[in-house]
Amino acid sequence: MNADTNAGRRHFLIGTAVIGAGLVIGINVARRRGTATRSGGGGKTLSPNVWLRIAPDDTVTLASGKAEMGQGITTGLAIALGEELDIDPARIVVEFAGVDKAYYHPFLPAQFTGGSNSTVTTHEVLRQVGATARAMLLAAAAKKWDTTVAELRTDNGVVHYGSRKLSYGELADAAAGEVLATKQKLKTQAEFKYIGKTQPRNDTRVKVTGRAKFGLDVDVPDMLTAMIARAPVFGATVKSFDDSEARKIQGVVAVKQVPSGVAVLAENTWAAQRGRDALKVDWNLGPMARFDVAQVRADYRAKIRKPGLIARNDGDALQALQSAGSRSIDVEYELPFLAHATMEPMNCAVHARADGADIWVGTQGHSLDVENAAEILGLKADQVRLHVQYLGGGFGRRANTVSDFTVEATHVAKDVGRPVKTVWTREDDMQGGYYRPFSVSRVRAAIDKDGKPLAWYHNCVSQPVLATSAFAKFAVLPDGRDPSSSEGSANLPYAFPNIRVDSINGVNGVPILWWRSVANSFHGFVVNSAMDELAALAGMDPVKFRRSLLGKRPRHLAVLDRAAEMANWGRPLAPGHYHGVALHESFDSIVAQVAEVSVDGAEVKVHKVHCAVDCGTAVNPGQVEAQMQSGIIFGLSAALWGEITFKDGRVQQSNFDSYRVLRMSEAPAIEVSIINSGAALGGIGEPGTPPIAPAVCAAIFAATGKRIRKLPIAGSLA
């Protein structure tokens, strides 16, 4: 194959969205053939594709196209590579790659980290990379020893032939000349050394010694730091500004207007902040000057009374509801706007030059950031180099398809001639938009006199996240429905003979974004809460009621049973303690949680959470456990207190005093049990979040008889 043919095939494969992992490797092996790089050691480095380099000094480097934001992906990728290459994953050095089409998502023409799909979309790729490289090393070794590959074996970075051995580094030069374009046979589960066994994270040491470099830690020579006075109301624009006082602050270098506000550029962060504080900006507030959540609530509560765009329609739910007797529910649920509140606030450093640019940023939106920045600078995307840093949390906030923080930093740095790092304070971050959308849902459901299900009709109004992103053209349906709006509602697992699920596109001026588990974050609450109400109506135990409707869902059933078993469901608890249960599938993983809760007035204490998860196969069980703990605690903060509200268009929350999040003394004990069902790999970063709010609310109902139909809980119990 020549290079042109390869490029054509790649394009075709992406265009038809059937790109195959093995083919990618095959193409890349061919593309990189003969381009092996010289290393200091005198020999060549084996670099069969963008992901992998094996140097003569035995350094094995994995160039990750994915960002690390805590989810453990750099370790997960090293496990997949190490398994097939046959080298301890702990010996693999991981670096963050820039943008390359070889890292693009299989179905979307972009390189990004999100959707709980990093393992799902790259695990097989990395295994093929490892297997291919190992085959190249074996082929080279067989030639050196004048034998056949069948006579050789590998073990942790070394090829053995009888008593003779050569390390991968020693073979790298010769292996670089091998050509292997075919897909390699991968190991069976029984042959795994590393996959499925907890491997230590490969970023712990740098993160407990302060050596890990995050976006905010970026320091390049001659760099300035900028802070921006942003609009107090979304959509407001600068009318005029007075920078005379700001320019007097020692260390302030420049003040410039950018599309999002007025930027103060200074020699350090403190000077930038003081300079910004001294700015006087007069704003045209625009149409959101009087904006209040009450307006959204009234609008959505009216819209929810009407049918929406149909996401699922089994049987005739409306007809069945009309003919149902008195054993039915008709309930509405409301969930607030939420901030991601990553521990590291947004930031981005840009060095813009006439002939190119460098961007240093912790981002989930790799190729989108580069394309958006290039457009502002009048450059081609390949003139912009992306230096991905560790992310101090993502949760979706750093996966903005319009690249808000990178775009803004690019505007700030344009024509400055020096690198500029734009820094957001906590207040900037919390009030800067891109929230989990506000939603109102309505569930009507009915059972017969024996408690058997008759009908389920779930409708929801929320701003559509995918339809308002740059990916809209790949996903939004002809009727205007955003399929992401019904993730977690349309896949209702329970055996109602009549099911209808609708979604309604809400419209308001608040910038929104995916927030850990996206629409599942509200549907998980709505579906489980309504199921708990139906169980009570049927006079049945909530676990038994769900079990009775999961006959055809063995994976769901097994996960539910496991969680119930872990919690000793149905057995007496300490006085004043109550259990609540929830079960939710998202990102192809199924999670059940039982929360043990006590309630004292408006104070809710979550003592313990039992969590069962089936993600197909747990590649790194210790990190599956960590992500369940993480998702639960993240979801619990939101359930108990999380809420972004507006008054006169201004966001009312600003820092961790007004946007309360869980602290050590409030964190429940969490037990996690993993079910390796062998099903296709599911995601793990997000599925732990949806079940916790409804599990806690079900327990509150058990404790108090009060239904929580509006989050956060604190507001409903007050």
Added chain:
Amino acid sequence: MISLNVNGASRELDAEPEMPLLWALRDLLKLTGTKYGCGKALCGACTVHMDGRPIRACVTPVSAVAGRNITTIEGLSADGDHPVQRAWIELDVVQCGWCQSGQVLAAAALLEANSNPSDADIDAAMDGNICRCGTYPRIRAAIKRAAEIKRRGAE
């Protein structure tokens, strides 16, 4: 010029007296292991030790620590082998990692004062350090493990 002792070395800083220690460490001394999270002593990400006690660098003017001994995460141990760091590594505590410098330093100060902390002691000492990734269960276990490592080292 303001003189302070950071990680055992005497440093002279050309900083305005009211500049928070956090930005002096990060921007002037290039010690970026100390993190910014809230700027108001609400989250603990900027925790450092002053004469062995944990303080929040984001609300501490650099002039207030003149002549004092400051220890940042970079100076807690030579090779990441402080008992707290060892326990953190052993139990794979970190996720995103942004809050962990502060968590480690808060835990190290706790263990200096209390060699065998109870759950309530841990709650009291660590409640000022927020982690959005929810590493609290592993932090709790790692503090207990670090206490063991430390006690064994002392035997």
